[in-house]
Amino acid sequence: MSIPTSTSVVESAVIEAPLSHVWHHIKLQDFSNFWSALKSSQYVKGTSDETDVVKWTFKDGTELEVKQEEHSTINHYITYSVITAKPELTYSSVLSTIRCYAVTSGEFEGSTFVEWTGNFSSDADAGVIQDAKFKRRDALADLAKAATSK
Template identity: 80%
Template structure:
Protein backbone atom coordinates (compact mmCIF):
# COMPACT_ATOMS: atom_id res chain seq x y z
CA UNK A 1 0.00 0.00 0.00
CA UNK A 2 1.32 3.42 -0.96
CA UNK A 3 1.81 6.16 1.60
CA UNK A 4 0.31 8.73 -0.76
CA UNK A 5 -2.65 10.68 0.54
CA UNK A 6 -5.64 10.58 -1.80
CA UNK A 7 -6.48 14.10 -2.89
CA UNK A 8 -8.58 16.04 -5.33
CA UNK A 9 -6.66 17.12 -8.41
CA UNK A 10 -8.47 20.41 -8.74
CA UNK A 11 -8.48 23.68 -6.88
CA UNK A 12 -10.94 26.58 -6.95
CA UNK A 13 -10.37 29.90 -5.25
CA UNK A 14 -12.59 32.95 -5.55
CA UNK A 15 -12.95 36.50 -4.29
CA UNK A 16 -15.23 39.48 -4.52
CA UNK A 17 -13.08 42.40 -5.63
CA UNK A 18 -14.38 45.84 -4.75
CA UNK A 19 -13.84 47.25 -8.23
CA UNK A 20 -15.93 47.25 -11.43
CA UNK A 21 -15.53 44.36 -13.88
CA UNK A 22 -13.82 46.67 -16.41
CA UNK A 23 -11.06 47.48 -13.90
CA UNK A 24 -10.47 43.82 -12.99
CA UNK A 25 -10.73 42.41 -16.54
CA UNK A 26 -8.11 44.95 -17.68
CA UNK A 27 -5.43 42.84 -15.89
CA UNK A 28 -6.52 39.39 -17.11
CA UNK A 29 -4.06 38.94 -19.97
CA UNK A 30 -1.23 36.42 -19.58
CA UNK A 31 1.39 38.99 -20.55
CA UNK A 32 0.05 41.44 -17.93
CA UNK A 33 -0.13 39.20 -14.84
CA UNK A 34 3.04 40.85 -13.49
CA UNK A 35 1.10 44.14 -13.34
CA UNK A 36 -0.88 42.75 -10.41
CA UNK A 37 0.68 39.50 -9.14
CA UNK A 38 3.46 40.39 -6.68
CA UNK A 39 5.08 36.91 -6.98
CA UNK A 40 5.90 37.58 -10.65
CA UNK A 41 9.02 39.47 -11.62
CA UNK A 42 8.13 39.70 -15.30
CA UNK A 43 5.76 38.37 -17.94
CA UNK A 44 6.59 38.55 -21.61
CA UNK A 45 5.86 36.83 -24.87
CA UNK A 46 8.11 33.81 -25.11
CA UNK A 47 11.22 34.20 -27.26
CA UNK A 48 10.60 33.15 -30.83
CA UNK A 49 6.83 33.50 -30.54
CA UNK A 50 4.50 36.28 -31.48
CA UNK A 51 1.28 37.65 -30.01
CA UNK A 52 -0.63 35.27 -32.27
CA UNK A 53 0.89 32.16 -30.66
CA UNK A 54 -0.22 33.21 -27.17
CA UNK A 55 2.74 31.73 -25.27
CA UNK A 56 3.95 33.86 -22.39
CA UNK A 57 6.96 33.33 -20.13
CA UNK A 58 6.38 34.08 -16.45
CA UNK A 59 9.49 34.69 -14.38
CA UNK A 60 8.77 34.48 -10.67
CA UNK A 61 10.73 36.32 -8.00
CA UNK A 62 11.85 32.96 -6.55
CA UNK A 63 13.62 32.17 -9.84
CA UNK A 64 11.01 29.78 -11.24
CA UNK A 65 10.29 30.27 -14.94
CA UNK A 66 7.21 28.81 -16.61
CA UNK A 67 5.76 29.17 -20.07
CA UNK A 68 1.99 29.31 -20.26
CA UNK A 69 -0.11 28.87 -23.36
CA UNK A 70 -3.43 30.60 -23.76
CA UNK A 71 -6.01 27.94 -24.60
CA UNK A 72 -9.16 30.08 -24.58
CA UNK A 73 -10.01 33.73 -24.11
CA UNK A 74 -13.36 35.47 -24.18
CA UNK A 75 -13.79 39.20 -23.85
CA UNK A 76 -17.55 38.65 -24.10
CA UNK A 77 -17.81 36.12 -21.28
CA UNK A 78 -14.77 37.41 -19.35
CA UNK A 79 -12.66 34.30 -18.92
CA UNK A 80 -9.23 33.03 -19.86
CA UNK A 81 -7.95 29.46 -19.85
CA UNK A 82 -4.26 28.62 -19.97
CA UNK A 83 -1.95 25.64 -19.53
CA UNK A 84 1.65 25.30 -18.38
CA UNK A 85 3.81 23.99 -21.23
CA UNK A 86 7.33 24.25 -19.75
CA UNK A 87 8.74 24.86 -16.28
CA UNK A 88 12.20 25.38 -14.81
CA UNK A 89 12.66 23.80 -12.36
CA UNK A 90 10.52 20.95 -13.67
CA UNK A 91 7.07 20.42 -12.19
CA UNK A 92 6.41 17.37 -10.02
CA UNK A 93 3.24 16.63 -12.01
CA UNK A 94 2.46 16.18 -15.70
CA UNK A 95 0.03 19.02 -16.47
CA UNK A 96 -2.34 21.72 -15.25
CA UNK A 97 -5.03 23.75 -16.99
CA UNK A 98 -6.28 26.89 -15.23
CA UNK A 99 -9.23 29.21 -15.85
CA UNK A 100 -9.96 32.66 -14.49
CA UNK A 101 -13.56 33.83 -14.80
CA UNK A 102 -14.83 37.31 -13.90
CA UNK A 103 -18.45 38.22 -13.25
CA UNK A 104 -19.95 41.65 -12.63
CA UNK A 105 -21.84 41.86 -9.34
CA UNK A 106 -24.94 43.79 -10.36
CA UNK A 107 -26.96 44.11 -7.15
CA UNK A 108 -26.82 43.82 -3.39
CA UNK A 109 -24.22 45.13 -0.97
CA UNK A 110 -21.39 44.26 -3.39
CA UNK A 111 -22.98 45.97 -6.40
CA UNK A 112 -20.41 47.32 -8.88
CA UNK A 113 -17.84 44.78 -7.65
CA UNK A 114 -16.41 41.78 -9.48
CA UNK A 115 -16.61 38.11 -8.52
CA UNK A 116 -13.45 36.33 -9.67
CA UNK A 117 -13.02 32.55 -9.76
CA UNK A 118 -9.62 30.92 -10.46
CA UNK A 119 -9.59 27.17 -11.00
CA UNK A 120 -6.83 24.69 -11.67
CA UNK A 121 -7.27 21.14 -12.94
CA UNK A 122 -4.15 19.04 -12.45
CA UNK A 123 -3.09 15.68 -13.85
CA UNK A 124 -3.65 12.72 -11.53
CA UNK A 125 0.01 12.65 -10.48
CA UNK A 126 -0.32 15.95 -8.56
CA UNK A 127 -0.11 15.34 -4.82
CA UNK A 128 -1.76 17.11 -1.88
CA UNK A 129 1.21 19.49 -1.53
CA UNK A 130 0.81 20.68 -5.12
CA UNK A 131 -2.91 21.33 -4.60
CA UNK A 132 -2.31 23.21 -1.32
CA UNK A 133 0.43 25.31 -2.94
CA UNK A 134 -1.88 26.15 -5.86
CA UNK A 135 -4.62 27.15 -3.43
CA UNK A 136 -2.41 29.58 -1.53
CA UNK A 137 -0.80 31.03 -4.69
CA UNK A 138 -4.25 31.74 -6.12
CA UNK A 139 -5.38 33.37 -2.87
CA UNK A 140 -2.31 35.61 -2.84
CA UNK A 141 -2.75 36.50 -6.52
CA UNK A 142 -6.45 37.34 -6.02
CA UNK A 143 -5.55 39.63 -3.11
CA UNK A 144 -2.93 41.29 -5.33
CA UNK A 145 -5.49 41.65 -8.14
CA UNK A 146 -7.90 43.33 -5.72
CA UNK A 147 -5.24 45.88 -4.72
CA UNK A 148 -4.30 46.62 -8.33
CA UNK A 149 -7.91 46.96 -9.52
CA UNK A 150 -8.79 49.38 -6.70
CA UNK A 151 -5.95 51.70 -7.76
CA UNK A 152 -7.43 52.17 -11.25
Protein backbone atom coordinates in the same frame (compact mmCIF):
# COMPACT_ATOMS: atom_id res chain seq x y z
CA MET B 1 2.49 5.81 0.08
CA SER B 2 0.83 8.88 -1.40
CA ILE B 3 -2.25 10.44 0.13
CA PRO B 4 -5.29 10.58 -2.16
CA THR B 5 -6.20 14.16 -2.93
CA SER B 6 -8.49 16.20 -5.12
CA THR B 7 -6.67 17.29 -8.25
CA SER B 8 -8.52 20.55 -8.61
CA VAL B 9 -8.44 23.86 -6.81
CA VAL B 10 -10.97 26.69 -6.85
CA GLU B 11 -10.26 30.06 -5.25
CA SER B 12 -12.49 33.09 -5.56
CA ALA B 13 -12.84 36.64 -4.33
CA VAL B 14 -15.14 39.60 -4.55
CA ILE B 15 -13.08 42.57 -5.69
CA GLU B 16 -14.69 45.90 -4.91
CA ALA B 17 -14.05 47.39 -8.34
CA PRO B 18 -16.07 47.35 -11.58
CA LEU B 19 -15.60 44.40 -13.95
CA SER B 20 -13.77 46.61 -16.49
CA HIS B 21 -11.14 47.58 -13.88
CA VAL B 22 -10.48 43.93 -13.00
CA TRP B 23 -10.71 42.38 -16.48
CA HIS B 24 -8.21 44.93 -17.78
CA HIS B 25 -5.47 43.11 -15.75
CA ILE B 26 -6.30 39.57 -16.92
CA LYS B 27 -3.76 39.18 -19.72
CA LEU B 28 -1.06 36.54 -19.26
CA GLN B 29 1.67 38.96 -20.35
CA ASP B 30 0.52 41.54 -17.76
CA PHE B 31 0.31 39.32 -14.66
CA SER B 32 3.58 40.72 -13.28
CA ASN B 33 1.90 44.15 -13.20
CA PHE B 34 -0.28 42.99 -10.29
CA TRP B 35 0.96 39.62 -8.96
CA SER B 36 3.68 40.33 -6.40
CA ALA B 37 5.12 36.78 -6.67
CA LEU B 38 6.13 37.45 -10.29
CA LYS B 39 9.32 39.25 -11.27
CA SER B 40 8.32 39.39 -14.95
CA SER B 41 5.78 38.18 -17.50
CA GLN B 42 6.44 38.56 -21.21
CA TYR B 43 5.68 36.98 -24.56
CA VAL B 44 7.99 34.17 -25.63
CA LYS B 45 9.67 35.00 -28.93
CA GLY B 46 9.57 32.55 -31.80
CA THR B 47 6.15 31.05 -31.13
CA SER B 48 3.65 30.87 -33.96
CA ASP B 49 1.20 33.68 -34.62
CA GLU B 50 -1.65 31.41 -33.56
CA THR B 51 -0.21 30.63 -30.13
CA ASP B 52 0.15 33.02 -27.25
CA VAL B 53 2.92 31.77 -24.96
CA VAL B 54 4.07 33.90 -22.05
CA LYS B 55 7.02 33.28 -19.76
CA TRP B 56 6.34 33.93 -16.08
CA THR B 57 9.47 34.39 -13.98
CA PHE B 58 8.73 34.17 -10.27
CA LYS B 59 10.79 35.97 -7.65
CA ASP B 60 11.84 32.56 -6.24
CA GLY B 61 13.49 31.74 -9.59
CA THR B 62 10.79 29.41 -10.93
CA GLU B 63 10.08 29.91 -14.63
CA LEU B 64 6.85 28.81 -16.28
CA GLU B 65 5.87 29.06 -19.91
CA VAL B 66 2.10 29.35 -20.03
CA LYS B 67 0.03 28.94 -23.17
CA GLN B 68 -3.25 30.74 -23.62
CA GLU B 69 -5.75 28.03 -24.55
CA GLU B 70 -8.91 30.09 -24.58
CA HIS B 71 -9.85 33.73 -24.13
CA SER B 72 -13.22 35.46 -24.20
CA THR B 73 -13.66 39.20 -23.90
CA ILE B 74 -17.41 38.60 -24.13
CA ASN B 75 -17.68 36.10 -21.26
CA HIS B 76 -14.63 37.47 -19.40
CA TYR B 77 -12.50 34.38 -18.92
CA ILE B 78 -9.07 33.13 -19.85
CA THR B 79 -7.81 29.54 -19.79
CA TYR B 80 -4.14 28.66 -19.85
CA SER B 81 -1.87 25.66 -19.45
CA VAL B 82 1.72 25.31 -18.28
CA ILE B 83 3.82 23.97 -21.16
CA THR B 84 7.34 24.16 -19.68
CA ALA B 85 8.73 24.70 -16.21
CA LYS B 86 12.13 25.24 -14.59
CA PRO B 87 12.58 23.47 -12.27
CA GLU B 88 10.44 20.70 -13.77
CA LEU B 89 6.98 20.19 -12.34
CA THR B 90 6.33 17.13 -10.19
CA TYR B 91 3.09 16.47 -12.11
CA SER B 92 2.21 16.07 -15.80
CA SER B 93 -0.16 18.97 -16.47
CA VAL B 94 -2.45 21.71 -15.21
CA LEU B 95 -5.18 23.69 -16.93
CA SER B 96 -6.24 26.92 -15.19
CA THR B 97 -9.13 29.30 -15.81
CA ILE B 98 -9.79 32.77 -14.46
CA ARG B 99 -13.39 33.98 -14.79
CA CYS B 100 -14.72 37.42 -13.91
CA TYR B 101 -18.38 38.22 -13.28
CA ALA B 102 -19.98 41.61 -12.68
CA VAL B 103 -21.90 41.72 -9.40
CA THR B 104 -25.12 43.45 -10.44
CA SER B 105 -27.13 43.66 -7.24
CA GLY B 106 -26.97 43.40 -3.49
CA GLU B 107 -24.37 44.51 -1.01
CA PHE B 108 -21.49 44.19 -3.49
CA GLU B 109 -23.24 45.71 -6.52
CA GLY B 110 -20.64 47.28 -8.82
CA SER B 111 -17.98 44.80 -7.68
CA THR B 112 -16.45 41.86 -9.54
CA PHE B 113 -16.55 38.19 -8.57
CA VAL B 114 -13.35 36.46 -9.69
CA GLU B 115 -12.89 32.69 -9.76
CA TRP B 116 -9.48 31.06 -10.45
CA THR B 117 -9.55 27.32 -10.96
CA GLY B 118 -6.83 24.78 -11.60
CA ASN B 119 -7.34 21.23 -12.84
CA PHE B 120 -4.25 19.11 -12.34
CA SER B 121 -3.27 15.73 -13.76
CA SER B 122 -3.83 12.80 -11.39
CA ASP B 123 -0.13 12.64 -10.47
CA ALA B 124 -0.30 15.98 -8.59
CA ASP B 125 0.03 15.45 -4.84
CA ALA B 126 -1.58 17.26 -1.90
CA GLY B 127 1.40 19.63 -1.62
CA VAL B 128 0.95 20.78 -5.21
CA ILE B 129 -2.76 21.44 -4.64
CA GLN B 130 -2.09 23.36 -1.39
CA ASP B 131 0.61 25.45 -3.08
CA ALA B 132 -1.75 26.26 -5.98
CA LYS B 133 -4.48 27.25 -3.53
CA PHE B 134 -2.26 29.71 -1.65
CA LYS B 135 -0.66 31.12 -4.81
CA ARG B 136 -4.14 31.85 -6.19
CA ARG B 137 -5.29 33.43 -2.93
CA ASP B 138 -2.24 35.71 -2.86
CA ALA B 139 -2.65 36.59 -6.54
CA LEU B 140 -6.34 37.43 -6.06
CA ALA B 141 -5.45 39.71 -3.14
CA ASP B 142 -2.81 41.39 -5.34
CA LEU B 143 -5.34 41.71 -8.18
CA ALA B 144 -7.80 43.38 -5.81
CA LYS B 145 -5.13 45.91 -4.80
CA ALA B 146 -4.29 46.67 -8.43
CA ALA B 147 -7.93 46.94 -9.56
CA THR B 148 -8.98 49.23 -6.70
CA SER B 149 -5.99 51.58 -6.78
CA LYS B 150 -6.56 54.89 -8.45
